[in-house]
Amino acid sequence: MCGIVGYIGYREAYPILIKGLYRLEYRGYDSAGIALPNRQNELNVYKVKGRVSDLDEFCKNKDVSGTIGIAHTRWATHGEPSNNNAHPHYSQSETLALIHNGIIENYATLKEQLIRNGYTFQSSTDTEVLVQLIEYMKILNKTDLCTAVQMALNQVVGAYAIAVVEENNPDLIIAARKSSPLVLGIGEKETFVASDASPIIEYTNRVIYLEDEDIAVIKRNAPVKFVTIGNVEKTHEIIKLEMSLSQLEKGGYPHFMLKEIFEQPRTLRDCMRGRVNVDCNNVILSGILDNRERFFNARRILILACGTSWHAGLVGEYLFEELCRIPVEVEYSSEFRYRHPVIFPDDIVITISQSGETADTLAAIDLVRKAGAFVYGLCNVVGSSIPRNTDSGSYTHVGPEIGVASTKAFTAQLMVLSMMALCIGREKKTIPEPRFIELLQELNSIPDKVEQILKTNDKIKELSNIFTYAHNFIYLGRGYSYPVALEGALKLKEISYIHAEGYPAAEMKHGPIALIDNEMPVVAIATNNGTYEKVISNIQEIKARNGRVIAVVSQDDTTVKNIADYVIEIPSTEECFDPILAIIPLQLLSYHIAVNKKRNVDMPRNLAKSVTVE
Numbered sequence: 117m118c119g120i121v122g123y124i125g126y127r128e129a130y131p132i133l134i135k136g137l138y139r140l141e142y143r144g145y146d147s148a149g150i151a152l153p154n155r156q157n158e159l160n161v162y163k164v165k166g167r168v169s170d171l172d173e174f175c176k177n178k179d180v181s182g183t184i185g186i187a188h189t190r191w192a193t194h195g196e197p198s199n200n201n202a203h204p205h206y207s208q209s210e211t212l213a214l215i216h217n218g219i220i221e222n223y224a225t226l227k228e229q230l231i232r233n234g235y236t237f238q239s240s241t242d243t244e245v246l247v248q249l250i251e252y253m254k255i256l257n258k259t260d261l262c263t264a265v266q267m268a269l270n271q272v273v274g275a276y277a278i279a280v281v282e283e284n285n286p287d288l289i290i291a292a293r294k295s296s297p298l299v300l301g302i303g304e305k306e307t308f309v310a311s312d313a314s315p316i317i318e319y320t321n322r323v324i325y326l327e328d329e330d331i332a333v334i335k336r337n338a339p340v341k342f343v344t345i346g347n348v349e350k351t352h353e354i355i356k357l358e359m360s361l362s363q364l365e366k367g368g369y370p371h372f373m374l375k376e377i378f379e380q381p382r383t384l385r386d387c388m389r390g391r392v393n394v395d396c397n398n399v400i401l402s403g404i405l406d407n408r409e410r411f412f413n414a415r416r417i418l419i420l421a422c423g424t425s426w427h428a429g430l431v432g433e434y435l436f437e438e439l440c441r442i443p444v445e446v447e448y449s450s451e452f453r454y455r456h457p458v459i460f461p462d463d464i465v466i467t468i469s470q471s472g473e474t475a476d477t478l479a480a481i482d483l484v485r486k487a488g489a490f491v492y493g494l495c496n497v498v499g500s501s502i503p504r505n506t507d508s509g510s511y512t513h514v515g516p517e518i519g520v521a522s523t524k525a526f527t528a529q530l531m532v533l534s535m536m537a538l539c540i541g542r543e544k545k546t547i548p549e550p551r552f553i554e555l556l557q558e559l560n561s562i563p564d565k566v567e568q569i570l571k572t573n574d575k576i577k578e579l580s581n582i583f584t585y586a587h588n589f590i591y592l593g594r595g596y597s598y599p600v601a602l603e604g605a606l607k608l609k610e611i612s613y614i615h616a617e618g619y620p621a622a623e624m625k626h627g628p629i630a631l632i633d634n635e636m637p638v639v640a641i642a643t644n645n646g647t648y649e650k651v652i653s654n655i656q657e658i659k660a661r662n663g664r665v666i667a668v669v670s671q672d673d674t675t676v677k678n679i680a681d682y683v684i685e686i687p688s689t690e691e692c693f694d695p696i697l698a699i700i701p702l703q704l705l706s707y708h709i710a711v712n713k714k715r716n717v718d719m720p721r722n723l724a725k726s727v728t729v730e
């Protein structure tokens with residue numbers, strides 16, 4: 117939530133910062149702003165409600181000169197999206213400007229103190245309180261900017277990634293983080309700071325991830341210095357990132373979401389690479405095999421996640437219970453942490469997160485680690501906070517996912533969970549060897565089958581034209597297909613703003629059936645697996661009430677074709693891998709409906725890709 121970018125070096129800062137904001141826009145996009153200290157001892161701040169393109173337009177006739185600056189794209193927490201609430205925020209004397217991602221929880225108390233000391237406020241944000249506090253500390257203690265930031269941050273409760281610049285000092289950026297991500301790009305005679313590496317990668321692949329309570333003193337033509345808010349000097353290792361610029365571009369597709377849907381055959385192969393070996397019938401996940409005792413003696417698996425990752429977790433529950441015979445509970449991180457969960461030291465906790473930065477999941481990890489459980493992180497973003505706070509884990513390796521609605525990360529999460537279940541099940545001998553070989557061979561064929569499904573895109577597009585103006589949708593599935601129904605409904609809601617509900621097909625009789633009429637499209641996942649006959653009965657019940665049914669069926673299906681109004685065929689597979697295939701047409705259906713409705717597919721209203729606030 118919120119994107120931060122900063123630059124200091126020998127090039128003009130403005131174009132770098134604007135481009136960086138475009139790359140970070142997926143993190144929030146209700147307002148944007150920029151602060152540029154220049155050699156004339158001015159500190160220019162420009163900010164507007166709206167998109168980065170609105171900011172760029174606004175700056176057309178402004179003085180944007182200078183080789184240092186900070187910029188921000190916002191996802192509102194405190195205070196509505198407006199010009200005043202946009203970042204950067206000036207301090208009272210307008211000599212400091214600050215950008216912030218996170219939440220200052222005790223902002224009200226701090227604000228009262230500042231008001232008592234003569235400070236006035238232009239915005240209703242928590243961020244303005246922080247910049248005023250820094251200025252107050254600077255004046256009160258007659259100290260430099262870094263020490264003032266340290267003093268202020270010691271009074272703050274909450275989460276922050278910040279960057280501050282000051283007038284009369286076009287050679288310095290101070291950056292700091294706690295519970296919100298911040299990464300530095302180390303170039304030749306230039307340094308970048310950003311919420312993630314996407315604005316940096318074009319210029320350098322040498323990065324440093326800041327840790328909680330770190331402050332970075334970024335001076336022109338000097339190595340970056342690190343100190344904690346407790347004033348302990350630190351050093352950090354430079355990491356070389358393997359990310360390419362083409363991964364951050366649309367590559368000819370009209371939207372990142374479509375590009376990412378079509379990338380799935382490749383991303384699934386990348387996810388399996390070096391892990392699945394069909395020639396020697398092996399699946400190797402070092403994160404599990406290095407900790408085999410913990411996994412094989414696990415009393416229970418707890419899966420914690422949010423959003424789409426939580427849906428992947430539900431599929432994980434079916435996989436681990438079926439193939440490994442370990443009891444599983446799947447929890448929303450946000451709910452789990454605020455009740456009084458029973459956590460055993462011999463629990464395995466699997467946390468799933470595309471971004472690796474979701475605040476609730478990070479907080480839940482703290483809780484379970486304190487209780488002594490073993491935490492396994494399943495993440496996409498390399499070097500993000502979750503993998504750095506877990507005992508072991510696996511990356512999904514799908515490259516940057518930029519569309520706010522998750523697609524390729526979801527299918528790769530399912531792939532990793534499938535590999536985990538196979539790996540544990542084989543070692544525990546809960547999967548007999550011949551069955552293991554069958555499953556492994558089938559898993560290996562999944563990317564090709566995804567490729568086949570993508571060829572039906574035109575047909576799905578036609579189907580979307582029929583349903584674009586529906587006001588409500590129901591998605592039904594049973595067993596492994598139930599989480600797919602939830603995810604299909606979420607995809608539609610997120611990007612088309614059509615109300616959609618996912619439901620276990622049999623539960624429909626206990627409520628949603630009352631909604632069925634010929635205005636209500638029902639998407640039923642009716643692939644040829646264990647609950648096929650039962651789902652057919654559920655479809656009959658809908659048809660008997662004039663409902664309109666779009667069914668996702670297996671290629672060899674004959675029965676559902678005669679009952680449903682429309683069918684989308686997918687290749688047959690093992691039931692436990694069905695979700696990886698069944699979700700693909702549902703991703704495409706939501707995509708085309710949203711495009712028909714002229715929605716901003718990659719940046720749907722009110723959403724953000726990375727939810728770094730609770």
Ligand code: G6P
Nearest residue numbers: 422423424425469470471474522
């Ligand atoms: C946001 C995103 C979703 C994502 C969820 C969890 O809501 O828009 O796409 O599923 O956060 O994020 P995570 O990064 O933890 O998977």
